[in-house]
Every structure is written in structure tokens, then in C-alpha cells.
Amino acid sequence: MVGVTTCNSYDSNKAKKITMKLFDVYPLFNIEPVKAQGSWLWDNDGNKYLDLYGGHAVISIGHSHTHYVRKITEQLNRIGFYSNSVQIPLQKELAEKLGALSGHDDYELFLCNSGAEANENAMKLASFHNGKKKIISFKNGFHGRTSLAVAVTDNPSIVAPVNATDNALILPWNDEVALEAAFQKNEVCAVIIEGMQGVGGVYVATDSFLKKIRTLCDDHNAVYIADSVQCGYGRSGKFFAHDFAGVSADIYTMAKGMGNGFPVAGIIVSPKFKAKHGMLGTTFGGNHLACAAAIAVLDVIKAENLLQNAELMGEFLINSLRVMPGVKQVRGKGLMIGLELEIPAGEIRDMLLKEHKIFTGSSSNKNTIRILPALNIGKEELTIFLEAFAKVMNKVLVKS
Ligand SMILES: Cc1ncc(COP(=O)(O)O)c(C=O)c1O
Numbered sequence: 001m002v003g004v005t006t007c008n009s010y011d012s013n014k015a016k017k018i019t020m021k022l023f024d025v026y027p028l029f030n031i032e033p034v035k036a037q038g039s040w041l042w043d044n045d046g047n048k049y050l051d052l053y054g055g056h057a058v059i060s061i062g063h064s065h066t067h068y069v070r071k072i073t074e075q076l077n078r079i080g081f082y083s084n085s086v087q088i089p090l091q092k093e094l095a096e097k098l099g100a101l102s103g104h105d106d107y108e109l110f111l112c113n114s115g116a117e118a119n120e121n122a123m124k125l126a127s128f129h130n131g132k133k134k135i136i137s138f139k140n141g142f143h144g145r146t147s148l149a150v151a152v153t154d155n156p157s158i159v160a161p162v163n164a165t166d167n168a169l170i171l172p173w174n175d176e177v178a179l180e181a182a183f184q185k186n187e188v189c190a191v192i193i194e195g196m197q198g199v200g201g202v203y204v205a206t207d208s209f210l211k212k213i214r215t216l217c218d219d220h221n222a223v224y225i226a227d228s229v230q231c232g233y234g235r236s237g238k239f240f241a242h243d244f245a246g247v248s249a250d251i252y253t254m255a256k257g258m259g260n261g262f263p264v265a266g267i268i269v270s271p272k273f274k275a276k277h278g279m280l281g282t283t284f285g286g287n288h289l290a291c292a293a294a295i296a297v298l299d300v301i302k303a304e305n306l307l308q309n310a311e312l313m314g315e316f317l318i319n320s321l322r323v324m325p326g327v328k329q330v331r332g333k334g335l336m337i338g339l340e341l342e343i344p345a346g347e348i349r350d351m352l353l354k355e356h357k358i359f360t361g362s363s364s365n366k367n368t369i370r371i372l373p374a375l376n377i378g379k380e381e382l383t384i385f386l387e388a389f390a391k392v393m394n395k396v397l398v399k400s
Pocket of ligand 1: 056114115116117119142143144145194198199227228229230231255256
């Protein structure tokens, strides 16, 4: 039995016990989930919630899926961790399964721990590959909070002075003319783009824009990086949302849905990149437990045909929402949906949560609700949401 010791500092001036607090960077709901199953959560008072947000788009195969729990538990009982200094066959199994399901068997996998880290590694690899420095990204995009990832993210309030760099060129979204001009003016190392902007409010990259990126990267020896951290892993109905354009990226970055809540991320890289020992690295990336979680996710996506379910349920939800009162626009594909209202979304989300116990997501577009449910959600659960949404909208629209 491990003893629990509380360590308290002692402020001798005030003769008062000081207890360590959390660094307060998150606005939190006053809800404490203690149990979860599929698309449902229960809090410590026994209230049941419908989860249409999956904790920032992370829950892909549903909470506490039995196959997932079993695979992780069995792995933990054997070995949970060793670093990338020994053979870890689970990594190869993960790569094989990922290659098969994503349709990129000829790409190679590097494993890490978070979306930002995946993007950092992708941009670093691009620069190692062609020796260049300028990275193109897009307005309203989000790529993470670490050094270069945050520098190419269009949100000055989260870019610290030390992260700011002339190497980031942030261009208008879906603007082919501006993109072409930037390539003429600059020695471009890479273009990083979300297939659908998530945090920005679910804006879809046009097929024509992604094709243009492909052509310009080919013509100028630049690297096309598909940030699939949020829109990837089947969420759009295809394995990568970028697949709709019918051209391949050089590097795909992934995280969120990859581990269904277990922190695991990765990049897959085309055969044009040559690996060198020491070029990339991480202590935790690709550990036994992370691989077990990621393999379980792929097993379930395949066995339960979740890409197809995401496509069908997405169509049902998008078509149903488009005809509802107060809805200005419904954007997205599959189960990544931006529901833009004619009124601010904050009050509507609050009412959905408080009056109907339904979690939804916000976005930087203040009128847009993000809907990012588990990929195995069914019509029954979505209908519960549609009915609640109609009630809330009616109530608010009648009032105004
Ligand atoms: C498209 C995209 N890229 C990167 C990230 C960063 O991922 P993480 O928070 O795991 O570092 C996010 C997170 O929301 C994201 O949506």
C-alpha cells in the first residue's frame, strides 16, 4: 500500500498553510464526469450527459469501448513503457494497420505525443528535407501551441514574443491567387493546412485549393503538410479530410482521435523523405501503452466500419440542421460539423448543457457551435440532440 503524503509549504510571515493550486488557464464548466460509456457521460451527482464534443474531438470510438479497455489493460499488465532504444513490435503493428486503413502503405510512421508535437516534427522534417525556412499557413487556422506550431497559428494572443518569426507566412483561406503570389516571392519550405479548420469554426478547404497546393509544392520543391490532427482519423467520412481532393500530401499529422483519449500522435511521411538516426526523437512517443491504445482504435474503426458511419450520420445531421430555424449555415463533412447560427452561440450551448445535458463545442467564430461526436454515434442519440436544439432555438427566438 502506497502512503499518501500531503506536502504543504509554510509561509512564515503569515503563519498560514499554503496549498499548491492549479495554474488557472482554462475556463471550466462546473461539472465533474466520473464515468463514461459510448456517447454518454455521468457526473458525480449521477446526471447523464450526451457527448457531442468528445473533449476537443478526441473520442473517436466512444468512451470506454470494451475492446479498447481490454487491449490497454492487457498491455499494462505485460509492460506499459520502454523508450525508443529497444524493439517495440507494437509500433510496427500500428504502422501496418494505419497504412492499410489510411491507404498509405508506402508512407512511414513517426510516433509522438500531441498534435502540436506532430506538426513541429512535420515542419522540422520538411526543412531538413529541402533546406528552406518559410512555412505557409492560413488565416483562422490552428496548429498547436508549441514554438513553430503556434507561429503558424493565426492567433496573436497565444504567440509569445519568443515564438514570433518571419518564417511564418499566414495567407487568406482558399485564396489561390495569394498562394501563387507567395510562392513567386518566397523560398517556400512547406505549406501546412487543415483539411477542415477545426478551432476556426469548421471551414472546409476546397478541392481546388488543395490541388493547387500540391502542384505548387511539386513545382517549387516544397512540402505539403496535411494537418489532420482534428479532421483526420475517419472523422470526415474519409480517413483524412484532405483525401476528398484526390491528391496526396507529403506528410499527414495526426493526434486527437488516434488514441481515443490516450495521448498518442504521429506523422506519416511519403517515401521521398529519408530517415537518419537522431533526426527526430521523443522519450514517450510510441510507448507500449500508447501503441496498444492506437491499435485498438484502428481495430474498432475497421471492424465497426466507422468511416461509413461517420459519413452517413454526418449527412443525416447536416441535412436535418440545415432546415432548422435560426441556422445560418451548416459546414463540414462527416462528423465534423460547424453549425453557424444567426445569433451568438454561447447562450445556446449553455442551454443545451444546462437544460438538456448535452455537450457541444465552441469555436473562434462566436456564432458557430462545433459538433464532434464519437464516430460510432447513432441516429437515436443524434435525434435527442436535434429535438433539444429545436426546443432551445424556439425558446430563444421567441424571446428575441
Ligand atoms: C488542427 C489542429 N492541429 C493541432 C492541434 C494541437 O493539438 P494538441 O492540442 O494535441 O497539441 C489542434 C488542437 O486542437 C488542432 O485542432
